Amino acid sequence: MKILIIGGAGTIGKRLTSTFSSRGHEVIVAGRNSGTLQVDITSTESILKMYATIGDTDACICTAGTGYYGPFDSMTAEMMLPGLQGKLLGQVNLVLIGRHYLNPGGSFTLTSGIAAEHPARNGTCVAMINGAVNSFVLGAAQEMRQERRINAISPGLVEDSKDRYGAFFPGYNLVPMDKLVNAYLLSVEGAINGKILKVYS
Ligand SMILES: NC(=O)c1ccc[n+]([C@@H]2O[C@H](COP(=O)([O-])OP(=O)(O)OC[C@H]3O[C@@H](n4cnc5c(N)ncnc54)[C@H](OP(=O)(O)O)[C@@H]3O)[C@@H](O)[C@H]2O)c1
16 A cells, blocks of 8 residues: 555654555655655645645555643633644645545544543643544544545553653553554554544553
8 A cells, every 4th residue: 555654753653654664565754854755734735735746645644743731721722723723624634635635445544642531631722632633533434435434543642652741641551552553554454434543551
């Protein structure tokens, strides 16, 4: 398969890149500064340019984007905008534009997160974004044509992010990377559609 991974050089993405490559797929990694193709998912123009460059694909995975973390008491709508435009609308736009480039039978795999159900302290914005990504997938899956599929992977705190984020998520189980990678494999190589695959431990 020809697989596009946006964020494929990131913590989770690089595991996916090596796994899908080792399984014989053609993997194209995109990122803002990393990867072989530059894209900013907050920009429609940039997404259009990316798809025009690579042409048709069999699978599109997104592991790019984050959201605002900070005290609820001082949070403003403006603080939430970058995450909304990136992790939420960016992923949505990858699908809205990308469906014209996705081969019949192909799949989209978006990334949400455990915060959708179990927000950490200071994590209201991210919780909202993750929940919205999940709901988008539920709706879009019903509307996909020609056996195209769409799923969301909802990771818990992954092993490889323990040092970076562990202190902010007390009580969260660390997710083994192999288990998380398997969820992406199931979404891309399997037949599931409209699922939110939760990998929380
Ligand atoms: N890590 C965890 O424990 C965890 C837990 C739950 C959910 N998640 C979710 O999983 C996803 C991946 O997390 P991660 O820890 O692997 O993130 P990461 O290490 O920060 O990597 C993110 C990747 O996305 C790219 N990226 C960021 N913003 C972009 C944009 N606007 N346009 C294009 N590419 C962009 C980055 O590329 P550049 O470096 O080139 O900018 C980077 O390759 C995120 O949605 C995160 O919220 C992660």
